[in-house]
Amino acid sequence: MSEAQVAGGHKANLNNPNTSEEAKEHSRQVLNEEFNGGDVPKATDSGDKNPNNVAGGLKATLNNPKVSDEAKESAKERLGQMDN
Template identity: 50%
Template sequence: MSDITPEDRSNAATGHKANLSNPSTSEESKQNSRQALKELGGEDAFYGKDKQGDDAPAAGMGNDGNVLGGHKATLSNPNSSEEAKAHSKQVLKDAGAQ
């Protein structure tokens, strides 16, 4: 995974995190996702989160407008989970953008 971009790492971590919250997923699959998340860097694997866990972009990774725009897009995407929409709504509220 040496050539993996921050976006790719974040996307992989997001998929594994979703697997962990899926009640239809087997315990074996969840254990594999826990291990994969650990190997990806845990919470630090998520794009746009700095060391304090904020959703502000980390140094050199995009800009606030792009991050907030992504969260706005999540709210109108019919394929986004309710959990993702709730998270995006909170991020936008905290940023004063909604």
């Protein structure tokens, strides 16, 4: 599990109305002590994206009738750039 995922879990815990105040306090302490208040890069910021997954998502965008023409054009351009 990445640091971003751990920090994200603690952040979610703070916003969960079903979580006890004791658990929320623990999450606050972990975020403050280990994650600079929760300021960690997102998991997707690492640049470790699987190119095949990215291409699959872009292709799905092209075939989704609920996606705008502008978004489809952007996906088509990005797919073209990946082929180079």
